[in-house]
Amino acid sequence: MRSDLTLVTRRAVFFSLLAWLPLLVLSTIEGAALGQVVTIPFLYDFPVSVRLLIALPLLILAERVIDARTMESVRHFARSGLVEEKNFREFRSMVRQTLRMRDSFLAEGIMVAVVIFGTAFLRLELSGSSSTWQILVFPSGATRTMAGWWHVFVSLPIFQFLMVRWLWRYLIWCWLLWRISRLDLQLIPTHPDRAAGLGFLGVAQAKFGILVLAFSSLLSSHWGAEILLRGVSLYDYKMMILGYVVLVLFVLLAPLLVFSSRLFEVKRRGLLEYGALANRYTWTFDRKWIRGEAPEGEALIGSADIQSLADLGNSFQIIQEMRPVPIDLWTTIVPMAAFTVAPFLPLALTVFPFDEIVKKIIGILL
Template sequence: MGGVLANEAELYFDRGGPVQRFFHRLALRLRVDLTLRGRILGFLVLTWVPLLLFALIEGRALGASPKESLLQDFATYVRFFVAVPLLIIAELVVGPRLRGAGLQFVHGGLVRAKDFPAFDGAIARAAKWRESAWADFIILGVAVIVSWTATIDTVYGEGLATWRSPTRSGGPGVSLTGLWYHLVAVPVLLYFWLRWLCRLLVWGKFLWSVSRLDLALIATHADRAGGLGFLGTAHTSLGIFAFCLSAVLSAEAAFLIVFEQVDIETFKVPYAALLVVAELLLLGPLLVFVPILVRTRLAALREYSLLVDRYNRGFHDKWIGGAAPADEPLLGSADIQSLADLGNSFRFIQEMTAYPFSVRAILQLALVTSLPCLPLLLLVMPVGQIIELLAKAVA
């Protein structure tokens, strides 16, 4: 397929954009390590290390209460030591899978030759959206605004004392810990989140463009999705984002359970909502292929019904009606195997789904989303009781 697509090299979603290029050039000039480990360490040096130093100086590392103590805030550990590092790792996990899935449309013969220019145009538009300076600057602006306004302190009242408060409790003056948290640490964290959300939107728009093409789907494909099953496999890698969100929510819940004795039952609805949102957000974009999958299945059912009818009548006339040659034995006849193969093909069409992902993909995403919630059980239930419940569930 080499040379078919002029923009094939531009089909990627894990990197790019003016902000990333600026920091990449800055890191090269400063001779900063740009490996995966170097980027994670650089993020922690920029965000967590100053927070800890300022908190130690101002007495907010271990304050008068858990809410006023940086080192007792479970969610902060998860945000900076789990969530963002995983978002950086996602560049190596999610990025190649989305690119591979995009190219599979051409390399797998799903895009017809007449649609190569249109597919190439879809790549070009995705690259334009990905490299948009306006999008990057809007993401930065939203990250700064949200980190300063949408906080516990502003939502629930300025009188609520936490280690994140930008003002000193009990006296005038500002807190360096709070200022660094709201003006540097959280904006950087939110930028990673919003940037990936933007890239997933670009990927979704690319899929929508591809779904408008006259794809050469195969109704008898063994994946029961007309040959688009590779999309569901690629999207299971997006579970890393659901894991991050669930981990932050679980850390917040752990803080409330440990220090404020909140009942674990309180979090059933938020977790159920997270599970639904994760499934819709990560698998929902693939629903753009529902119309073409439905059309392919209905057309194949009509065509193969006629084929099966003709073959079955011919088989009946030959072997039941007595039209078979006298010197052709029934035992070992290829007609029987062909009849079985045709039946299997028709069954594949009947079982073809209207969406390019399997129930297994849904369950895998649900499992990944639920994993960070499991440690919460250890806070309210003895290990022996948990093992006993699991044993009963398996039995």
Template sequence: MTGMSEPGQSDASSSSEFPIFTGGPLYRLQQRIRVIRPGERRLGLAALYALLVAWVPMMLLSAAEGLAIGPTRLESFLMDFEVNVRFLVTVPIFLFAEAACGDQLRSIVRQFEHACLIAHEARARFAQVLSDTVRLSHSGRAEMAVIGLAYVHSLIAFVYVLYYPETTWRLPLRDGRHVLSMAGGWYFLVGFPLYSFLLLRWLWRITLWWRLLRQISRLELRISPAHRDGAGGFGFLSESLSAFTLFVFATTALTAGGMADFIVYEGDSIAQHQWEIGGLVVFLLLLIAGPLLAFIPRLYEAKESAVFQYGALSSRHIQRIDRKWLTGHSLEEDPGVDFRAVAHMGTTMVAVRQMSVIPLYKDDVLKLLIVALVPFLPLVATLVPMDEVLNLLLKLVL
């Protein structure tokens, strides 16, 4: 049964290593090309390689075909906001974010043992759950499946462009018919699958994080309803939101890039996309914060039980105070009676009643929402006429 925290030291930590982002075929490839060295991840070099593999060839091929700045906006590679944001911003950040996210998730997993939140009889199962999660994250079969899905995604994107009503730099008009350009060929065979692979790889690891927390929530846990973190000792789980901030930023930046094409070139207003933005932000919040909801039933059960347990304990203390001061019992007859204990019990009861059954802090949610919305700020600026912006700047300067 879920109960209050017990003293004691955890066993040798099975969570001292939680390499959810450090394994698999892609990780081994990065080791071979010396992007990853013992104790060092050269993330800048990884991002550079990604640009050299994806964006640079498309830029050079489009320039060779006269499509870097083509006859129309849609036939100009360098004027395509969405594509350039995808490879100059989103792909590098996906790579950069892996190390930061892995370190933060490792710290969160360690806390379960460091804070003795797993009951002794459940520690072997806890270690097995961690081992299974790492094994799945390093699975070569899973990574091959992700690569296959990435190319299916690229094929869908190709079919969409194939039936697009206007000519684009991917499929320019040649001799009266649409022909796949060399830059377009590289985009669908190399560039887009690389982006899709990294995105799906992130989603796979987020799925594993969901699975891990769901399984941990079913173990025998030591919940302390009176804990000062206001979440039974599980408030540290809220830190997991910050682990995914870069992923969220990269995702919304890509969406903002796609909207920029319509706002800058088609005259759309960002207000026309408000529901799209809101829906994406809510989806990302649920995707990242959703795993924490698995702990709600256990925290609710512990809180309800503690309200009665601490209530009974408080009643016994008050009755002892009454016997001592109202009925004339001597101190020797009841030496444990103390007003300070009653006052402390009152503070504890307040903490128990105020305990949140959702291990999530508003500040962490707010930070995630701000990061998600930052890429849209340049688009919001388009609502203000440029002459008004210039006049405001002149007033500030003069």
């Protein structure tokens, strides 16, 4: 397992440097890495560096984390008894088909073709009124720099391929969840996770927040560049940030809604069944201990009856607290929100000085 992690880490570092380091070298050779030769030097183009040094390796490292958690969740369906033995064949067929689609060379070939098409037909047009590290503008026309060509034909395609690949893998995961939700799952209303035994799915879904961290970092770098280089205020983006957070949470949480109808039904049935059981038991308890029908010499204190009554009450309370979706505030929503918002926090320094933030935090703590 450690060797797999090391391999993925090396792959992330390799592709990140392959995409970014030649840009630095070529732009330095052309005199466009720093200085006044061009309007936007390479090292001032923050979004590019964030995309290739942070977002790109995160997209690669996420594969190790997300695949491990999602496959563990799939195995848990069988190990926990959620999928009955009579449905094992259908369940395994679903999983095998999903893995074939996920690892399909044909699918990845189509992705490569889409990326190449986008590069060849959508990004070769030169535009801009001032010179940058990618494009030099002259009175006679514009020409792309060596760093610009590397960015168009190597750096961007690598990043775009990873994005398209993750979109495909996420759609496959959503499709698998939908198919599993159609099975006759053995959901228990009194399960302590308050989700009839499906609470583990919320934890697994939260791992996709690593992808959001990559995209949020990229978006934050774009807005940060606008703030630092063009004087735009962070307040101009507050509604966009809020809308982005809401959209991300919806996209990540929506796949779990496929279990809602089943959970509603399990809760409804559980309340009825355990309500009927509670009626019978409390009626018997009342006759025995309140109406004086207990056997002579038997004491209430220490009797198993009182403990059973408490256990029944706890079970009924768990059913009442069942969630309509396998989503928990602390194990699902909070991690997702943290991954989404964290890259935007440095932008707050453009509005509030760092020392002022520290003083306020100290004041709150003390």
